[in-house]
Amino acid sequence: MQRQSSGIQAEIFPDSAKSTLAVLSQSYPMTVHLLSIGDEPGRTLMNAPR
DSSP states (O other): OEEEETTEEEEOSOHHHHHHHHHHTTTSOOOOOOOBTTSHHHHHHHHSOO
């Protein structure tokens, strides 16, 4: 996931989360998509009730 501020993109999805998901995916089938909150799919997800 990336955040854009003042024209600079910065990754906000921690590397530790990526590696944890990689380990979990060996036992549990999953697909993970990184979305930018600057794009419509990312904004929709961020605005969804949790």
